Amino acid sequence: MKISTKIRYGARAMLELASHYGEGPIELKEIARKEDISLKYLEQVINPLRAAGLVKSIRGSKGGYSLAKAPSQICLYDVVETLEGALNLVECLHDSKACQKTSSCVTRDIWKEVSDAISQIFYSVTLEDMVNRRKEKEGRDSATYQI
Numbered sequence: 001m002k003i004s005t006k007i008r009y010g011a012r013a014m015l016e017l018a019s020h021y022g023e024g025p026i027e028l029k030e031i032a033r034k035e036d037i038s039l040k041y042l043e044q045v046i047n048p049l050r051a052a053g054l055v056k057s058i059r060g061s062k063g064g065y066s067l068a069k070a071p072s073q074i075c076l077y078d079v080v081e082t083l084e085g086a087l088n089l090v091e092c093l094h095d096s097k098a099c100q101k102t103s104s105c106v107t108r109d110i111w112k113e114v115s116d117a118i119s120q121i122f123y124s125v126t127l128e129d130m131v132n133r134r135k136e137k138e139g140r141d142s143a144t145y146q147i
């Protein structure tokens with residue numbers, strides 16, 4: 001199982017927007033440059049996030065994109081679900097008719113536990129949490145050592 005490029009880039013773009021929340025809009029080309037993402041691909045990623053009401057666009061010479069809600073109100077699951085749909089490790093978790101063995105399948109129970117655990121993590125992490133983690137990492141990375 002892999003997290004798609006769309007989700008990875010979407011999360012990075014949202015983190016960048018969250019890092020500048022309240023400072024005004026950021027141009028998409030700036031996010032693309034900072035995150036080393038193709039501008040064309042980032043445009044494809046940002047559109048569903050805007051349509052879902054997670055991001056807003058501002059036109060004009062000082063325009064760009066910003067979060068439509070506070071970083072504390074957007075969780076990683078919102079980004080994942082918007083960009084790829086509901087977490088669906090195996091079809092039988094969402095459609096019991098997908099398999100004849102659904103009611104007696106032990107592996108389905110395990111896949112459900114895994115799916116629930118992943119969803120719980122995605123729900124529990126907000127963009128604000130991610131900004132704080134970034135600051136913490138940057139603080140550790142910039143530590144100077146004296147001899």
